Amino acid sequence: MADHTGVYGISFLIVLVNVAFAELFMWIMPFFRGCHPVKLPWELLTTAATCMLLAWFYSSAVLSDSDRQNQKTFITVGVVQPNIDQAVKWDASFRDETMRTFDRLTAQLGTRADLVVWPEAATPFILEREKEYQLQLIAWAERAQAPILLGSPALRFYPDRRPYLLNSAYLLGTDGMVLGRYDKHHLVPFGEYIPLKSSLLFFLDKLVEGIGDFESGPGPTTLSFSPKSWNTERSSGSRPVKFGVAICYEVIFPDLVRQFAANGAEFLVTITNDGWFGPSSAPAQHFAMVVFRAVENHLAFARAANTGISGFIDPFGQIIDTTPLFIEQASYAMIPTRQARTFYSYYGDVFAHACVIICALLCLFSYFRTKEPVMTAITPA
Template sequence: MNMWLAALLSILSGTLLTLGFPGLNVSLLAWFALVPLFVAVQGRSTRQTLVLGFICGLVHYLTALYWIRYVVHYYGGLPLLLAVLVLLLLCCYLAVYPALFALAAHRLEHRPWLWILGLPAVWVTLEWIRAHLLTGFPWANLGYTQTAFPRLIQIADVTGVYGISWLVVLGNTAMVAFVRRRSRIGLGIFGICLVVTVLYGSWRLGAVEDLQRHVAPWTVAVAQGNIDQAHKWDPLYQQETLSRYRQLSLDAVRHNPSPDLIVWPETAVPFFYGREPRLTGQLHEIIAELGVPVLFGSPSAKVIDGEPRLLNSAYLVDPAGRVRADYAKQHLVPFGEYVPYQRVLFFVHKLVEAAGNFAAGTDRSPMKIDDHEIGMLICYEAIFPYLARRAVDEGATCLVNITNDAWFGQSSAPHQHKDMASWRAIEFRVPLIRCANTGISAIFDATGKPLGTIPLGERGYLVASVHPLKVETFYRRWGDLFAWLCVLTALCVLCAAPVGRTRIRHGAAKG
């Protein structure tokens, strides 16, 4: 096979990987998406393998994260060419991980068992590194392609999303091993793992649903204002914004049953709450009229080391106008809310007009309302399991994710974001309330089942009854233990690989 054909196979793998995510959302393609890449790298040199893996990763991330160009160009103010360059640079970095995975496949190709069982561990290891290195970016982990299969993904309360990533890669390696060597054992192991996972999921679904039936319901509402990002901070639209959320919330409280809490999105309040008396007073009047506590997002500010800094905050305010609790976002968006590594990237603030000077919050305490405790996740904090785990450890029995996905337009990003957030409900067996400015707003029960959604780009409200649970899942107690075991396995497998290849060469020489 010439290198051009191998490159086409790598491109095919990258495309198939993306097709499993929201968009076309053909989840089953993920189970053999890596097969063309495995065929492409067979028998190649180390350099060629790295290039082919890099091509696969670059195609995958360019097609999965294409919406970043729209964000930094349309809202960030960067020229189109520079916006494309930003997207390309990010995807080049992310493509390094599939390149290293391809190199591992190349290194293990003469050790069938290490290849079948070791490569899934290598993939998870690389996903875990990507989730933590350089502030972390665990977007589009392979396991998320299977969100549509509830019985399959319930094992996330043990392994997190990494367990499903491992299983999907195992399906790919077992399939290739069968075609190459007619080895049915690999397929048998995969089949057993798949059946066990589904059986566990079926049992867990029933068990959690039974637990929920024994917990008193708590009725919550979300209001999706669908405020155009181009008008969001225009002072001329402040009254329109407040009026819109007032009407949506009044419609919600007239619902039967009426909600005990109303949630508005991230920065739903387009002013500095508490610092602008007239608008703050109007907001308090709205909440008093509703007669229900409202949890909303608002910018705030404080002085740190003599310098004024912005905070991306959430406030829980009762009908008497009292702030019952507040939370400031703790995992900020790099280059969107702050510039990381400023000593090295001292020039970046000149390029990225939208990069703010935000400070991270430090208070981990859940918000308390009646007998319930809420763990807050603002914007893309919902894609970081450690933040949800920390909130649940602090006593949260319900997670609330407020976000403003208007930045993404009508792209696949809001769908991807929503799918990833839903896994936090499964991992920690708590309901998750997701309220987005332009969508997709949803309320999930402790099995990750959506109790209702508001589509992307629509104005509306949603009322549903959830059942806050206090369940100590394996994943809550031990975190990414499964991922750490994969890291250990990958190290052992890769260290053993050169020894195996040497033995094969020696054996061939004697023959």
């Protein structure tokens, strides 16, 4: 169902069923008081039951579809979870130790992976300005025989030479070439930028250091590389595979993620740093959003998180593998690639927009409809 209506359709169905149960409960209550109940709300109950049955039959058909059972193309993705403490992540004295952690975990993947994924802001420095570390990364990509997707800030300048940052994901090839870069488009308010900074909230820039230095990227951009496993499987050679990258909380926005699919992505990656949340339920909730994005677009997901939860999800929402929170771990899995597009990938939140329009029309109808005259009692003089 989510591949047509998005997550808003699921929310609609949950609310509809709960309202139906509430109305049924209110209809039953008078029996216990010895009263005659009002009319059974059969229209609402029938609508809720019909929607539930349609959703169940459709999901069963999708999950049992032969196309799902016979996925033809797979790639092996490795994810690295370094578990770097937030207190030392940007401390220059811990920089070498952080990079040794990435080196060790990436080496554990061997040469099995077609793509190695590091978390958001993995490098505790600006990658483009550190030649020595660039050479290390190239050597590690060459050792893994696979490109490395890693998060790192990018420094740019306004026309007046004032600096600003981009929260970026670099795809570094085994030959040292940058195969592509995605710049985070949907920034975190009051974390990566200050809304209304130039007007209403101008004073926050002076009160809180480090906020408002980031700028948005141009939008959903797909990256591509040639998986080495396809070279051996296909006599005709390997073709590039396209994928999209959602950075941190971008993955909670359905319309943003579905644009990657609409632009031709064959699988999706999300990189994040959930260390800020600590031992709360937030990392699990954040990971649950990835499941929805996979189902909406029928595309597999690989997720690399600094402190967890990292893992893999198939195109139909089945969780392939996950890592525990707050441990160092490198893991890999084979995920399917798909070129099929869902209704939601093409058309987005049509269902949600339709609901808004219908609600607006109902409000207008109730406001402008002819009111019945109020009957007043006439008292004798």
